Amino acid sequence: MKTKRIVKSACRMCHGICQVLVHMEGERVVKITGDPQSPISRGYLCPKGAAAPELLYHPDRIRQPLKRAGKRGENRWVPISWDEALEEIAGKFRAIKEESGAEYVGMTQGTGRPYENIYNRFANAFGTPNFTAPAHICYLPRIMVSLFSTGFPLMPVCDVRPHEGSAAPACIVIWGCNLTGSMGHDSGDCMCGGLLSLSIRKARKVIVIDPRRINPAEKADHWLQLRPGTDGALALAMIHVVISENLVDREFINNYTTGFNRLSQHVEKFTPEWAEPITRVPADDIRAAARTYATTKPACIQWGNGLDQSACNFQTARSVMILRALTGNLDVPGGDFFPTWPREMHHKTPFVDINFSGLQYCPPENMERKVDHGLYPLMTTVQQPAFWRSIVTGHPYRMRAVWIMSSNPLLTATHSLEIEEALKKLEFVVVSEFFLTPTAQYADIILPSSTWLEYDEAHTSGGNTYAIVAERKVAKVGDTRNDQDVIIDLAHRLGLHEAFPWKDLRELNEWALEGSGLGFDEFLDKGIYIPEHRYYKYKTDPEFFNTPSKKFEIYSETLSFMGVSPLPVYREPPLTPVSKPDLAKEFPLTLMAGVKMKAFFHSEGRQLESLRKMNPDPLVEIHPDTAATLDIGENDWVWIETPVGRVKMRAKFFDGIAQDVVSAQHAWWFPEEDPPEYGWKKSSVNLLFGDTEYDPDTGSESLRNGLCRVYPVSDNR
Numbered sequence: 001m002k003t004k005r006i007v008k009s010a011c012r013m014c015h016g017i018c019q020v021l022v023h024m025e026g027e028r029v030v031k032i033t034g035d036p037q038s039p040i041s042r043g044y045l046c047p048k049g050a051a052a053p054e055l056l057y058h059p060d061r062i063r064q065p066l067k068r069a070g071k072r073g074e075n076r077w078v079p080i081s082w083d084e085a086l087e088e089i090a091g092k093f094r095a096i097k098e099e100s101g102a103e104y105v106g107m108t109q110g111t112g113r114p115y116e117n118i119y120n121r122f123a124n125a126f127g128t129p130n131f132t133a134p135a136h137i138c139y140l141p142r143i144m145v146s147l148f149s150t151g152f153p154l155m156p157v158c159d160v161r162p163h164e165g166s167a168a169p170a171c172i173v174i175w176g177c178n179l180t181g182s183m184g185h186d187s188g189d190c191m192c193g194g195l196l197s198l199s200i201r202k203a204r205k206v207i208v209i210d211p212r213r214i215n216p217a218e219k220a221d222h223w224l225q226l227r228p229g230t231d232g233a234l235a236l237a238m239i240h241v242v243i244s245e246n247l248v249d250r251e252f253i254n255n256y257t258t259g260f261n262r263l264s265q266h267v268e269k270f271t272p273e274w275a276e277p278i279t280r281v282p283a284d285d286i287r288a289a290a291r292t293y294a295t296t297k298p299a300c301i302q303w304g305n306g307l308d309q310s311a312c313n314f315q316t317a318r319s320v321m322i323l324r325a326l327t328g329n330l331d332v333p334g335g336d337f338f339p340t341w342p343r344e345m346h347h348k349t350p351f352v353d354i355n356f357s358g359l360q361y362c363p364p365e366n367m368e369r370k371v372d373h374g375l376y377p378l379m380t381t382v383q384q385p386a387f388w389r390s391i392v393t394g395h396p397y398r399m400r401a402v403w404i405m406s407s408n409p410l411l412t413a414t415h416s417l418e419i420e421e422a423l424k425k426l427e428f429v430v431v432s433e434f435f436l437t438p439t440a441q442y443a444d445i446i447l448p449s450s451t452w453l454e455y456d457e458a459h460t461s462g463g464n465t466y467a468i469v470a471e472r473k474v475a476k477v478g479d480t481r482n483d484q485d486v487i488i489d490l491a492h493r494l495g496l497h498e499a500f501p502w503k504d505l506r507e508l509n510e511w512a513l514e515g516s517g518l519g520f521d522e523f524l525d526k527g528i529y530i531p532e533h534r535y536y537k538y539k540t541d542p543e544f545f546n547t548p549s550k551k552f553e554i555y556s557e558t559l560s561f562m563g564v565s566p567l568p569v570y571r572e573p574p575l576t577p578v579s580k581p582d583l584a585k586e587f588p589l590t591l592m593a594g595v596k597m598k599a600f601f602h603s604e605g606r607q608l609e610s611l612r613k614m615n616p617d618p619l620v621e622i623h624p625d626t627a628a629t630l631d632i633g634e635n636d637w638v639w640i641e642t643p644v645g646r647v648k649m650r651a652k653f654f655d656g657i658a659q660d661v662v663s664a665q666h667a668w669w670f671p672e673e674d675p676p677e678y679g680w681k682k683s684s685v686n687l688l689f690g691d692t693e694y695d696p697d698t699g700s701e702s703l704r705n706g707l708c709r710v711y712p713v714s715d716n717r
């Protein structure tokens with residue numbers, strides 16, 4: 001009989017820091033359960049975490065490095081050794097750098113993952129500024145808001161994780177965030193859906209600002225069902241109420257902010273009556289919600305992708321950040337807390353990483369060679385559509401190679417067909433992956449990655465978080481390797497020893513933990529490290545607000561200098577019935593695309609049986625009355641069409657959405673179908689987004705407020 005044992009570890013099926021118990025029989029992982037003793041996750045486990053053994057042992061996992069044998073897309077591969085693979089990549093990267101310049105090697109990553117700091121470091125050390133990620137539509141705008149308002153390069157987090165001196169939030173605002181539905185962890189602030197739900201239940205007042213009736217809206221004191229993309233107007237009106245009714249925190253404003261008077265004048269005209277026709281939220285409801293927020297202390301605002309994915313994201317998030325300051329909720333117990341741990345975990349070196357905040361440090365002379373240089377003043381990485389387009393058009397120049405690290409841009413980025421063309425045009429494509437995805441099919445070399453069950457790590461999560469948790473190596477499948485180990489190895493082969501002084505992942509972890517006073521083995525045994533948390537840091541540290549004025553900048557001269565509005569403004573999204581009334585006659589519905597699914601992490605998990613059973617087909621939420629007028633029955637296959645293309649999904653009736661809005665899932669492909677496409681062109685919603693007006697500050701895209709029409713697929717298949 002095989003011996004049974006349990007290993008304490010931490011799940012990494014999302015950004016998460018859930019501590020878990022890994023159940024072993026002999027050498028085999030048989031089950032994952034939540035760890036009831038964990039001070040942070042307290043036994044919580046979501047379906048993705050439970051599916052980790054299915055991922056680990058999945059027969060389709062790539063088990064050794066592969067080299068393309070036939071033409072791109074022929075799905076013919078030969079296995080090669082790691083040494084061959086990395087030598088070939090190093091040789092190619094070196095040659096391109098010598099012949100054309102380091103910027104001709106582009107790098108891309110998906111959402112935040114454990115390797116991201118040193119992957120960014122690799123870009124900087126190698127010398128390429130052409131680094132792209134979904135940052136412009138995910139968290140970077142909010143980080144930038146924090147940076148320009150407070151000088152702090154992380155976003156504030158709702159103080160819902162209990163620790164010494166903390167208090168439970170009395171009022172919680174859920175603003176464009178569905179973590180209580182997807183039940184995972186966020187990327188930018190590592191907020192946990194499970195914990196957030198608990199805190200919402202305990203809060204005295206709950207305000208939900210979302211076009212969809214998400215779970216907490218059912219019992220919320222205020223649910224503002226706004227028109228998608230109009231949060232900027234709503235937030236300005238809330239600021240107007242808070243100031244005009246004198247609900248502000250005078251002490252905080254007088255001592256710790258600049259620009260209050262200018263803001264007061266600026267928002268005079270932004271009354272709730274002004275916002276009502278824009279947002280469709282009755283003026284009285286805006287007033288009432290603003291009063292509740294400003295008078296119930298402490299209060300925190302959990303924001304999310306609903307704010308990021310619009311053409312007015314930076315300005316809107318600035319308004320939200322200013323609301324926190326006006327009401328004195330920043331860094332107070334139970335309010336919006338500035339996390340402290342990164343100071344201990346990271347070291348300042350000449351090779352500053354983009355690190356937790358998504359701020360790519362890169363020498364200015366390199367920045368000027370970025371393919372989108374000068375387009376978006378607040379975008380430190382290359383805006384994703386601009387990255388791929390430069391390869392197609394050759395303007396300003398055509399990169400020759402791209403390394404795609406844990407990302408599936410054909411599914412998760414817009415302009416999908418253009419990306420496909422770019423992938424065909426590239427001379428050399430490297431993909432680090434678990435599976436042969438539609439994107440990986442375009443690789444010249446595929447590097448097979450280990451899952452979180454296959455290495456020891458001090459896991460810090462991409463965003464600012466509360467604790468550092470230990471992931472334990474309990475299994476090994478094929479000849480896969482940890483991404484960070486591979487990055488270090490490749491860096492060494494390229495002579496980048498100064499930036500990569502560590503032999504391997506273990507040494508890197510020792511280094512990262514230095515500030516904590518713990519050795520790596522000691523840390524692994526403990527399983528968790530929770531650094532000291534302090535509140536009111538701006539009171540004890542005069543430099544805490546690290547802006548030019550050393551205060552919270554309601555009015556920002558720096559932004560003004562950069563050509564960005566120094567006070568928050570509202571812009572109507574580019575594709576709405578208001579901005580494009582003629583187009584709206586043909587495409588009368590508003591399309592929200594990509595609310596996160598409980599079963600999947602973006603394009604992942606479609607091959608994992610337990611998850612796929614939960615959500616077997618792509619779904620689009622539609623109001624039953626709208627469906628009736630369109631002759632669409634529940635669960636029918638429908639076409640969703642925009643001026644850019646059309647895709648098929650099944651209709652899911654939902655009366656918690658406005659009659660002229662639909663909400664479609666994103667990143668669908670069908671691993672069970674034939675390579676190289678695996679059916680991705682049928683249902684991937686990002687095929688519906690093309691050129692549009694981007695956010696002028698950040699390059700963000702309006703993925704939540706486009707125009708579409710929906711009609712039945714006639715043979716209903």
Ligand SMILES: Nc1nc2c(c(=O)[nH]1)N[C@H]1C(S)=C(S)[C@@H](COP(=O)(O)OP(=O)(O)OC[C@H]3O[C@@H](n4cnc5c(=O)[nH]c(N)nc54)[C@H](O)[C@@H]3O)O[C@H]1N2
Pocket residue numbers: 109110111112113134137138187305309405406407408409411412413432433434435437449450451483593594595596601602603604666667685686703
């Ligand atoms: N329309 C629309 N599009 C969206 C969104 C939306 O809301 N609407 N959301 C956007 C957001 S917020 C984000 S963050 C992006 C996410 O975009 P991506 O990060 O590209 O999404 P994933 O599907 O998670 O792709 C990750 C790929 O990496 C592989 N992978 C997973 N873990 C690892 C690992 O540890 N190592 C390696 N080497 N590979 C790994 C998986 O197998 C998968 O194929 O999508 C964006 N796209």
Ligand SMILES: Nc1nc2c(c(=O)[nH]1)N[C@H]1C(S)=C(S)[C@@H](COP(=O)(O)OP(=O)(O)OC[C@H]3O[C@@H](n4cnc5c(=O)[nH]c(N)nc54)[C@H](O)[C@@H]3O)O[C@H]1N2
Pocket residue numbers: 014111112138139175176177178179182183184185186187188209210211212214227228229230231303304305306307592594595596597598599600601602704705
């Ligand atoms: N299970 C699971 N968990 C995940 C992920 C996953 O793929 N699956 N992805 C992870 C990643 S990378 C991220 S970034 C986070 C994102 O997590 P969230 O920030 O929660 O983002 P979404 O899930 O897109 O939910 C956004 C919410 O905003 C609403 N919304 C849409 N448009 C608007 C608008 O114009 N205004 C307002 N106010 N609200 C709007 C939607 O109805 C939805 O309820 O989730 C992470 N967690």
Ligand code: SF4
Pocket residue numbers: 011012013014015016017018044045046047048049050183184185
């Ligand atoms: S929320 Fe994330 S970390 Fe927690 S169990 Fe689910 S996938 Fe794992």
Ligand SMILES: [Mo]
Pocket residue numbers: 111134138187
């Ligand atoms: Mo994200």
